Amino acid sequence: MKQKLLSGLVMALFAAAPAFAFEPFKVKDIRVEGLQRTEAGTVFNYLPIRVGETFTETQAADAIRGLFATGFFKDVRIEVENDVLVVIVDERPAIAQIDFVGVKEFDKDALKKGLKEVGLAESRIFDRALLDRAEQELKRQYLSRGKYAAVIETTVTPLERNRVGINFKVDEGEVAKIRQISIVGNKTFKEKELLDLFQLTTPGWLTWYTKNDQYSRQKLSADLENLRSYYLNRGYLDFNIDSTQVSITPDKKDIYITLSITEGERYTVSAVRFAGDLVLPEEEYRKLVTIRPGEIFSRERLTETTKAVADRLGNEGYAFANVNASPEVDKDKREVAFTIFVDPGRRVYVRRINVGGNTKTRDEVVRREMRQMEGAWYDAEQINRSRTRIDRLGYFEEVNVETPAVPGTTDQVDVNFNVKERATGTLSVGAGFSSSEKIVLSASVSQQNLFGTGNSLTLGLNTSKSSRTYALSFTNPYYTIDGVSLGWDLYHRTYDPSTSLSVGRYKTVSTGAGLRFGFPIGEDDSINFGLAADRTVITTFTDSPQQYLNFCDPAKDDFNCDNVTSLVASAGWSRDKRDSVIYPRSGSYQKVHAEVAVPPGAVQYGKISYQHQQWFPIGRDYALMLNADVGWAKGYGDKVLPFYKNFYAGGIGSVRGFEQSSIGPKDSVTHDALGGNRRILGNAEFYFPLPGSGTDRSFRLSAFVDAGTVWGETEKLKFSDLRYSTGLAFSWGSPIGPLKFSLGIPLKKEEGDKLQKFQFQLGSVF
Template sequence: MKKTLLPVLIAGLFALPAAAFEPFVVKDIRVEGIQRTEAGTVFSYLPVKVGDTLNDDKAAQAIKGLFATGFFKDVRIDVEGQVMVVIVEERAAISSINFVGLKEFEKDAIIKALKEVGIATGRIFDRSLLDKAEQELKRQYLSRGKYAAQITTTVTPLERNRVGINFNIVEGDAAKIRQINIVGAKAFKEKELVSLFDLTTPGWLTWYTKNDQYSRQKLAADQEKLKSFYLDRGYLEFNVESTQVSISPDKRDVFITLNIKEGERFRVASIKLAGDTSIPEADLRKLVSVRPGEVFSREKLNQSTKAITDRLGAEGYAFANVNAAPEINSEKRLVDFTIFIDPGKRVYVRRINVTGNTRTRDEVVRREIRQMESAWYDAEKMQNSRERIDRLGFFSEVTVDTPPVAGTSDQLDVNVNVVEKPTGNLMLGAGTSSTDKLILSGGISQSNFMGSGNNVSIQVNTAKSYRTYSLSYTNPYFTPDGVSQGFDIYHRTTDTSSTNIADYKSSSTGGGIRFGFPISETESFSFGLAADSTSIDTFDESPAYYKKYVKEFGRTNTSFPLTLAWVSDSKNSFFFPSKGTYQRASFEIALPGGDLKYYRAGYQVQQYFPLSKRFTLMLAGEVGYADGYGNSEGLPFFKNYYAGGIGSVRGYKSSTLGTINTLEGEDRLGGNRKVIGNAELLWALPGLENTARLGVFFDAGQVYAAKDKLDAGELRYSAGVTAAWMSPVGPLKFSIGTPLNKKKGDEAETFQFQLGTTF
């Protein structure tokens, strides 16, 4: 049978004369050479069907279409009588992808990235795509500072027209920055300027931060920091003229040189305001922190424009534009500024959308939002709303966007997006004693019970020295206007014979109800009333005045404690605040009618000062005073204060500070007055700002008995390092501390931790 051979290559196809074969009516189509590709796939790309007339043009279109699929590396069309025969040679398929020497990146992440560029098992092998993937992988190594990385790609043919791809990688060591030079600095020391940079030479923590590895993006950010430093100090014409980055021949060391021009130092001559706003100019001028005669500071100028923008935002001008234009007098080294104010249109909120809350009910988030729908937009209320939502402690991230409504110029939507985190905490604590060896306590709390925003807590403690069973419930929105309501039920037993506290045994059972009332956005007042029954047993080794108290007032006493508290919380975050203040003043009194008559008053404060983007200074203090009334024995001894441990003065064992019972032993008696002070320099870990934080601390504190004077010389001091981590089972905090003025009888404890407490 005579066969007419059509072209093998597309180029040859287009060069054939039009009369390569006579057109004919196709009675059948046969496909040969396919192994993995379905015949139906081939038929779908053919412009010819059975019964159609095949000619040169249609044959060319068929070959072109099949090549375009990328499945075949050779396509031919033969004619056998009135049968069209399509002969193909398939491209190889990728059977496997392997890596040798891959350490810097996760294998799964690389596999996913290769898949996005077309290199994956089961797909058609394309050499050009493989070359592209290899170059991208090299680029990723360069971004990690591994300039000596070598990548060799091997393609191995396998049976059934398949190939295996092997990436052989020699990563080498990351190049380190050995030197950073700044040329042209006169007004400031080069060392001071280099200290501004994130990029640095190798140090004790660079193994984690990777800041000793060159990055173009980090260098650009450091140049902006350098520019801001000079502009904040009046050098208005400062400029980085050139930057050189060189690498050593062995590709292990990187050298960075910046050539700068400082220019002259400028002072502010005048500040003018221009623009038409509904806010009096006198009010806006109060927001300008730049003053004529001062050295120019870009930071102050930016603060001024932001303050004006925020002020306009509070009046509903969400899209206000505030810019400062300079007029420079180089001869006199003076600069005049005109702040142009364009408030734009006043806008109102069309809709507030809440997203990301898969477990938490919408109303739990919305009741913290102070901006109302269909009301004028208020930037201050929106900022307050974001902070209130964050302070709930239910979310690891809270973001607020205000996109304009399409087709309008005076409307916007508010999109509140939250990222939920586990709100159930497993609370654990650990410590040691001479007899217990290891004391464990535990509990379970759910601060967002079933997404309602209500708090339910169950605590169980079964250590040898003390045992606690308690149930607490709090509804923060008992009424729609924010009145909270809660109750507590508990049973506690304590046996101090195995602790550092003077020997006695107690058993308390009680319960109470409490209410809270909001005073302002950051302040609240609460009161609670409880009933308590406490039984006390003493031992031969117990202090004499313990025995005397039990003898006078009996073994079992009832009391009705009334608690009043004022709380002010302006922290910008629940777990990891960087600014704001927390204050709490409380007063507890056992009401007449019970067997016990005492009162306790306390005040605690925490202040957070942002030092930079990553560093925060926290100062905290706590004082307490307690006494009895209506009896000669004063404060019941089991209501005394104690100090020492991770919650007060770290580095000392829990409850070991204060008066020692020298007559009956070396046990602690506690006291009716307490003074605690803490200072911490906190550092947010790069990339883990919302989940982990390190710090160094300095603590001071003491408790004083009624007969003791408030002697500052008796304060105990300690210092050390601390770490906090939002772990999957709850917030974890631990410290490594050492006493600074340990005295006879004091007991040190270097490592301490708590899991489940707020910090």
């Protein structure tokens, strides 16, 4: 006799129903029917009963729930036949294929990978709920790209062998653009001035790249905060954004944003007081105050003050200090007084410093950059300095610091540095182009973190129209525990400047090797020393300048241009306080480099140069750069300065608007530039963002004034010889390399100067 006990479909509607009650019985056997792909063992694992045991109503309900929870079955029934338990299942279909039609905005393989992560993939069990979630997520992705008119139709097609095919048909439509941003309620500042603070904008000539004409809730939130900060930093303490309205046209192509604001009154600061447990003398805090009584209120400067106080306490070991400013507003006088409450908390020291995430880089490579010591008082400045030094190594994508309290203590913390390693080995092949060097090809194999030791090894090839270089370099930044670096270089270089530059004709082939040592003398200062041996073969031609021919005069018994050997000792000092190496806005950079060719080399000369660069931030997006570069060189003993060691000026990197290396003394016959033994360069450059680029720092426009020249050894140094130029420059850190353009107009030139108003460079030229 066959009796139906429970149906899965009924169980889905009724958790428990007395109508399906049955008398418990002893199971003689268990049989599973309806399986096509699923193993019978999978079903048995979810059954709470075994042969020989008594089967109850509760176990039946548990079996139904367990089998449904697997997601493998559309329906589950349990029947009994002569005390044999029969489990009848109806399997869900498997996904045979997933197709996308009309998708252009996203990569189809990437979409399939994303669907797989949520459980929707070929060969997996089909689940309608997962399909609905995937469809909604795809719609959300199109909305995030500004395609509000996108229509997605999902079709599920049954196939043989209980399979289905899923097809996403997408009509992407056009990207909705911001047509207008309006601000209502502004009286003090013009609407255009306020909209310049926004990253979101209406379509412009560069928005195809920045996408800032496409609505984004995150970008709008950031813009609103910029607007709020703008008012609060100018004294408008009661400023408020009353409403934000974002509307889209019925055809879903145009977006309009309207902001309603209340500016309020402008407040001045009447007093700044300190209260609480000050720990340090009040004068120490007064030195940190950047907002003064009588000045216009600025939230930015108030925040700077409270942060400076907290950092100062952190430097004394108070890791968990609370510093809060409480305002006292006098609306009648339009004044605000601030009481800064200081709660230093308990002074703590560092129990242990932990390093995590460095699967390849050795612990010692990270720990030797630490400035905070274990067992010492907590020092926020030293911890931040440690993080900065670790980040500067270039081995990690991220460097995060946490300072959790030690459980069970009130005066101890651990400092955890968590890093995320990046690939430091590179195999690169590149090409560039410049107005002076023409085609520039380069290839290199390098490992900046060799075997996780922090050492670097580079094998490079660089070739352009005028030069070809093969080089092998190795550097150990911690040859000693004190941070003394050791490096060596091997190179073979061919240089023929006359092929691309306005320089007298000659050719050199140099082979050499050098040894370098570097010594840190401060957090931002270092000195270096080097010694290199060089063998150069100099070739002159019948049309070479007479100065070059005289240098290689075969009548000189003690000199042979086919084998010019030199032993060069070098020394240098540098100080780098810039806020960024790639896109600086503030700080300074100084460098001194000197080299001396000493006996027993065939040439004997001295050469020294000094560079000082200063950056001044102006507002939020602007910066002024001033640069000075001077150099001097001279032969000594009875030797003259080799002409190929001369200084040159002109072109990108010195005085724009003049041909590369063309400024200075010239040959009386060929009129080619000879270079000189003294050089002065000066640059003033005002940087500002490219209109329409928003906060993208890879685009930079600048207006510049350049000055400079070189003097020959017999010429008198006269500042009236300086050449001047002015113009505009554009730089872009493009994906294929740095790109630089300049349009320079000479302000002062001399007869015979070679001009080149438009100059450009793509890629790095070594």
